[in-house]
Amino acid sequence: MIPAISEHTIVNGVPQNGLWLDPQGTNKATLHQATVSFEEMGERTITTQVRVDGAIAPIFNGWELEFRGETFVLPTLKPQAAKENTSRSSMIDLVFTSSPIHELKRYFFAEMTQIEQGTIMIDKYVSSLRLSLTDFVAAFNRVLDYYFPNGDFVMELSSSYEETNEVKEFPIDYMYIWDVLLKFHEIYGQTWKMSTATVEGRRVTTILVGFDSEEIDNHTFEYGFDGGLLRFERHVEDTDIYNVLLGRGGEKNIPYRYFKDVDPYNTAWSADPDAIPELSTVYFSRLLDANFRRYVQGWKAKHYGDTYDPVRAQTDWAYQKGYTDTKFDPVEYVKDDDSIALYGVRQGKLDDNDDIYPTIQGIWLDGQGRADEVVDVEITAEDDPNAEWDVVTRLPNIYQDVDSSESSERITINSETTFSIPEGRVGRMEFAWLEEHGDAVRIDTTNSRAYAWMRTAQYDAGAASNIPAGGPYHYAASMSIMARVIRVGITGRFGIRDVAIHSTPKDNISYRQVFTIWVKNIWETTQGDESDLTYAHRVWDHILGDRLGNAAAVRFSSGFMASSEDYEFLILKLPEVDRTKSITTKDENGNTITVASEWKITLVRSDAEYEATGLYVPNTTTGGCPVSGDFFFFTGIDLPIQYVKWAEERLTNEKEKSIRENAWTNPTWVISLDKVRAHTLQDEDYGELLADRLDAGVLVNISDPRFTLDMEGRRTTLTLGIRSVSFTWNEPSDKNPYLVPDIEIVLSDKIEYQQDYDSVKGEVNYIQQNYTTVNQVKNIAKKTKQDGSLEIDGKINYLGPVIGTVEI
Amino acid sequence: MIKVRLQIGDGGIVDTENQYGFIYLDSDKRVGPPSKGFEKTSYPEEEGEHILPKTVDDAFDYKVKFFIQADSLANANAKISAFNSALYTKSGDVKTYKPVTFYNDYKRHKIVGYPSEIAEAEEFWRDRKNQVNDVVVVEWNIRVTKPSLCDFNLAAV
Numbered sequence: 001m002i003p004a005i006s007e008h009t010i011v012n013g014v015p016q017n018g019l020w021l022d023p024q025g026t027n028k029a030t031l032h033q034a035t036v037s038f039e040e041m042g043e044r045t046i047t048t049q050v051r052v053d054g055a056i057a058p059i060f061n062g063w064e065l066e067f068r069g070e071t072f073v074l075p076t077l078k079p080q081a082a083k084e085n086t087s088r089s090s091m092i093d094l095v096f097t098s099s100p101i102h103e104l105k106r107y108f109f110a111e112m113t114q115i116e117q118g119t120i121m122i123d124k125y126v127s128s129l130r131l132s133l134t135d136f137v138a139a140f141n142r143v144l145d146y147y148f149p150n151g152d153f154v155m156e157l158s159s160s161y162e163e164t165n166e167v168k169e170f171p172i173d174y175m176y177i178w179d180v181l182l183k184f185h186e187i188y189g190q191t192w193k194m195s196t197a198t199v200e201g202r203r204v205t206t207i208l209v210g211f212d213s214e215e216i217d218n219h220t221f222e223y224g225f226d227g228g229l230l231r232f233e234r235h236v237e238d239t240d241i242y243n244v245l246l247g248r249g250g251e252k253n254i255p256y257r258y259f260k261d262v263d264p265y266n267t268a269w270s271a272d273p274d275a276i277p278e279l280s281t282v283y284f285s286r287l288l289d290a291n292f293r294r295y296v297q298g299w300k301a302k303h304y305g306d307t308y309d310p311v312r313a314q315t316d317w318a319y320q321k322g323y324t325d326t327k328f329d330p331v332e333y334v335k336d337d338d339s340i341a342l343y344g345v346r347q348g349k350l351d352d353n354d355d356i357y358p359t360i361q362g363i364w365l366d367g368q369g370r371a372d373e374v375v376d377v378e379i380t381a382e383d384d385p386n387a388e389w390d391v392v393t394r395l396p397n398i399y400q401d402v403d404s405s406e407s408s409e410r411i412t413i414n415s416e417t418t419f420s421i422p423e424g425r426v427g428r429m430e431f432a433w434l435e436e437h438g439d440a441v442r443i444d445t446t447n448s449r450a451y452a453w454m455r456t457a458q459y460d461a462g463a464a465s466n467i468p469a470g471g472p473y474h475y476a477a478s479m480s481i482m483a484r485v486i487r488v489g490i491t492g493r494f495g496i497r498d499v500a501i502h503s504t505p506k507d508n509i510s511y512r513q514v515f516t517i518w519v520k521n522i523w524e525t526t527q528g529d530e531s532d533l534t535y536a537h538r539v540w541d542h543i544l545g546d547r548l549g550n551a552a553a554v555r556f557s558s559g560f561m562a563s564s565e566d567y568e569f570l571i572l573k574l575p576e577v578d579r580t581k582s583i584t585t586k587d588e589n590g591n592t593i594t595v596a597s598e599w600k601i602t603l604v605r606s607d608a609e610y611e612a613t614g615l616y617v618p619n620t621t622t623g624g625c626p627v628s629g630d631f632f633f634f635t636g637i638d639l640p641i642q643y644v645k646w647a648e649e650r651l652t653n654e655k656e657k658s659i660r661e662n663a664w665t666n667p668t669w670v671i672s673l674d675k676v677r678a679h680t681l682q683d684e685d686y687g688e689l690l691a692d693r694l695d696a697g698v699l700v701n702i703s704d705p706r707f708t709l710d711m712e713g714r715r716t717t718l719t720l721g722i723r724s725v726s727f728t729w730n731e732p733s734d735k736n737p738y739l740v741p742d743i744e745i746v747l748s749d750k751i752e753y754q755q756d757y758d759s760v761k762g763e764v765n766y767i768q769q770n771y772t773t774v775n776q777v778k779n780i781a782k783k784t785k786q787d788g789s790l791e792i793d794g795k796i797n798y799l800g801p802v803i804g805t806v807e808i
Numbered sequence: 809m810i811k812v813r814l815q816i817g818d819g820g821i822v823d824t825e826n827q828y829g830f831i832y833l834d835s836d837k838r839v840g841p842p843s844k845g846f847e848k849t850s851y852p853e854e855e856g857e858h859i860l861p862k863t864v865d866d867a868f869d870y871k872v873k874f875f876i877q878a879d880s881l882a883n884a885n886a887k888i889s890a891f892n893s894a895l896y897t898k899s900g901d902v903k904t905y906k907p908v909t910f911y912n913d914y915k916r917h918k919i920v921g922y923p924s925e926i927a928e929a930e931e932f933w934r935d936r937k938n939q940v941n942d943v944v945v946v947e948w949n950i951r952v953t954k955p956s957l958c959d960f961n962l963a964a965v
Contacts, residue, residue, distance in 0.1 A: 676858050679860055734866060737845070737862075740847060
C-alpha cells in the first residue's frame with residue numbers, strides 16, 4: 001500500500017476499497033511499488049507491478065487508482081503477466097491511464113456536418129480542416145458533444161486569447177481524439193492542460209487552451225539542500241548548430257513571371273520589376289526569400305543601370321554582395337556572422353514552408369482595415385439546385401472501350417446526338433460515370449469531366465449549369481483512367497451514363513449556381529476617367545490573367561467556409577466595380593471605421609458536398625454561408641508585386657527566427673532533486689511542499705553560480721518548464737521505508753511534440769511551430785532589454801545568446 | 809517455571825508447557841519494534857546530514873527458546889513434530905502458516921506474527937539407555953510483519 005495512491009475496485013458502479021482479485025473481494029492485491037509519470041500535454045500514467053499468489057487466477061475488472069484526486073484506470077483487462085519458477089507468485093505488470101485520457105482514446109475525431117437544422121452527424125474521418133483557433137475549439141467541442149452528450153468533456157479557450165482569425169490546416173485521418181490533442185500544440189502553438197472537477201455530481205474534464213502555466217516562483221532550485229538539488233548538470237550538444245540557413249516558401253500564387261520579363265506570347269501577366277537576363281531561363285516553383293531579391297537588386301544596380309544605394313548597402317549585406325560580386329552567385333539564405341566567426345560556416349535548411357506565399361491575408365490597408373475582409377455576401381435563399389428545373393431530354397450513354405498496356409490513359413468521347421436549350425431558358429447537364437472494368441483500374445474523377453459543347457463554347461457539366469439557350473449542343477467526356485498498380489494495363493469500358501439535360505426559365509430562377517461577394521479596394525487602385533469596365537480590366541487583367549473561371553479562386557480563412565480545404569470557389573468572371581455595399585469594422589489601431597466595397601466578385605458554388613448531400617456549397621441547409629466580416633484569400637492569381645515582396649520578407653523573418661535559435665549552443669539542463677528537501681516544509685514554501693507542486697507544464701527557476709552564466713559571466717536564473725515528471729515509490733527496505741517517492745523531472749525551455757502520429761511535412765517544420773518558448777507560455781508582462789536580457793515580472797533573467805534573443 | 813501462552817490461528821490461548829510440553833527458557837530482550845531508516849541526504853560542503861524525520865516500524869524476528877523434556881518412553885521429536893503441525897495447514901505440498909500470538913507473561917510481551925517451524929535443535933541429551941531424546945533445547949522464531957499488533961507492555965495476568 002502506497003499512502004499517496006488510493007486503490008479501488010468498481011463493483012456494480014460502486015467503488016470498493018482495495019484491488020479485488022476475485023468477484024467477492026476475498027483476495028486483494030496492493031501496490032508495493034509504483035511510478036507516476038506525467039508528461040506535458042501528453043500521457044499521465046501509473047506503472048506498477050503486483051504480486052499475486054500463484055494459486056489465484058486474478059481478474060482486473062474495475063480496478064482504479066487515485067493520485068492527487070486524479071483517477072487512473074486499467075485500459076486492458078488482460079494485462080501483461082508472468083509466472084516463473086523463481087517465485088510462488090505471479091507477477092502482473094500494470095499500466096494505469098488517466099481516466100479522461102483513456103476516454104479520449106476510444107473514439108475517432110471527425111469532421112461533423114449538419115444534415116438539417118439542429119442535427120449533427122459525422123461527415124468525414126479523413127479530411128483537412130482549415131480553422132482558426134476559435135473555430136477549431138468549436139469543432140472540437142462538437143466532437144466531444146457527439147461522443148459525450150452528458151457534457152463530460154469540454155474544451156475551453158482562455159479569455160485572454162486574442163483572436164487572430166488565422167486559419168491553420170489540420171489534417172485528420174482516422175485520428176483518435178487524443179491524438180488530435182497531441183497534435184494540437186504543433187498546429188496552433190497553444191498549450192493545453194486538462195482539469196477535472198466534480199460538477200453537480202459528475203466528473204467534468206475541461207481541456208484548458210492557452211492558459212498561463214503555473215510557476216513555482218518563490219523558490220529557485222540550486223545545488224545544495226536549501227536549493228533542493230542533489231545534482232546540477234549542463235549538457236551541451238553543438239551538432240545542431242547552423243548559421244547559414246536555406247529554405248523556400250510555398251507554391252501558391254507564385255507570379256507567372258517570377259523574376260522574369262514579360263512573356264511576349266502571353267502578355268496578360270506583368271513582368272517582375274527585378275527581372276534580369278541571368279534568371280530568364282530559371283524556373284522557380286516556390287517562393288524565394290527576400291535576400292534573393294536584394295541580391296538581384298544589387299546585381300542589377302551594378303550591371304543593368306539601376307541606381308546604387310550606398311546607404312542601403314551598409315545594412316543590407318545581400319544587396320551589397322549582389323553589387324560587389326563579380327560572378328552571379330545569388331543568395332537565398334539568412335546567416336549569423338557572429339556565429340560564423342566562432343564556429344565557421346555551418347549550413348542548415350528548413351523544409352519548404354507551404355504556408356508562406358503571396359496573399360492578402362492579414363494585410364492592413366490605410367483607412368480600410370484588413371484587406372481580406374469580406375464586405376458583403378449575396379446567396380440565393382433556395383438551396384436545391386433542382387428547384388424549378390424541368391427535365392428536357394434524356395440522352396444516350398457515350399463510352400469507349402479501352403485495352404491498353406499503359407498504366408494511365410486519357411480519353412475524350414464526343415456524342416453524335418445533340419440537344420438544344422429552348423429560347424428564354426438556361427440549361428444544365430447531369431450525368432454519372434460509366435465504368436465497366438476490373439478492380440485494378442479506376443477513373444481519376446478529379447481530372448475527369450463531362451461537358452456540353454458547340455462550335456464556339458464549352459460548358460462544364462454538373463457544377464456549371466448556365467448553358468445558354470440555343471444549340472445544337474454535343475456532349476462529351478474527357479476522362480483520366482489509371483491503373484491502381486503500376487505496370488498493369490487498362491482494360492474496360494469508360495464513359496458517361498444517365499445523361500439528362502435540365503432547363504429552367506432564364507429570368508425566374510430561385511436557385512443560382514453562383515454567389516456574390518463584395519470586397520474592399522484591396523489593390524488600393526483609383527478609377528480615372530475611364531469606364532467601369534475599362535477600370536476593371538486595368539486592375540484585374542494582370543491579376544487574373546488567363547486563369548479566370550479556371551484556376552483563379554477564392555477561399556475563406558475564417559467562418560464556416562474555412563472549415564474544409566475542399567471549399568474553393570472559382571471566380572466566374574471579371575469582377576465588377578460596385579461601391580454600394582459597406583462594412584463597419586476596425587482599422588489597425590482599433591478605431592471603428594466604415595468601409596465601402598469596391599469590387600463585386602461572382603463565385604461558383606462548390607460541389608465538394610454534392611455527392612453526400614445533393615447540395616452545392618455554400619447553402620443554408622447543411623452548413624453555414626460566408627458572411628460579411630469573414631476573411632478570404634485568393635489562389636491561382638498573380639498578386640501585385642508588393643504582396644510577393646511581403647511574402648518574401650515573411651519567409652526571411654521565419655528563417656531569421658530559426659537561425660537565432662540555432663546559431664549558438666543551446667544547453668539543456670539535467671537536475672536531480674533532493675527528495676528530502678522537496679518533502680520538507682520550509683518557511684519559503686508558504687505551506688506547500690515543493691514535491692506537491694511539481695507537475696508537467698509547471699515552470700521552475702534554476703540557477704547555479706558555476707554554470708548559468710551569461711556572456712558577461714554574470715550568474716543568471718533560468719525559467720524552464722517541466723516537460724515530464726515522475727514519482728517513484730520503490731519497494732520499502734530495512735534502510736528506507738519509501739514513504740516519499742524519488743522524483744525525476746525533465747526541464748526544457750521548449751515544448752517538444754509527441755510523435756505518436758505522422759508529422760505533416762512542410763507546414764510544421766518551422767522552428768516557430770516546433771516549440772513554444774517558455775516566455776510565450778508565460779504570457780506575462782515582459783520586455784527585451786538591449787543587453788539581451790529578459791525582464792520577467794521584475795526579475796532580470798540573463799538567458800545567454802540564444803534564449804536572450806527570443807522574440808516576444 | 810515461567811509460564812508463557814500461545815494462540816495459533818483462531819484456536820484457543822494455551823499454556824505451551826501444558827499443551828505442547830514446551831517449557832520457556834528465554835526470549836529476545838526487545839522492548840519495542842525496530843524502525844525503518846530515515847530518508848537522508850548529505851552534501852560534502854555541508855556539515856552532517858539532512859533527514860526526513862518520518863519513518864515507520866519495521867518487521868522483525870522474535871526468538872524464543874524452549875526446553876522440551878520427553879515424557880517417559882516418549883521421544884521429544886514427537887512433541888516438536890506435533891507442535892510444528894499445528895502451525896500450518898497443508899494443501900498438496902504447499903503449507904500455509906497460521907498467524908500466532910505469543911504471550912510472554914514474564915517479559916510482558918504480546919507478539920503477533922507468523923511462525924517458522926522448528927527444524928533443528930540447539931542441544932539435546934539422551935537418556936542412559938540411548939533409546940530416546942530425553943531433553944532438547946530449541947529456538948523458535950516468529951516473524952512479526954505488522955508490529956503495531958504487538959504489545960511490549962502487556963498487562964499482568
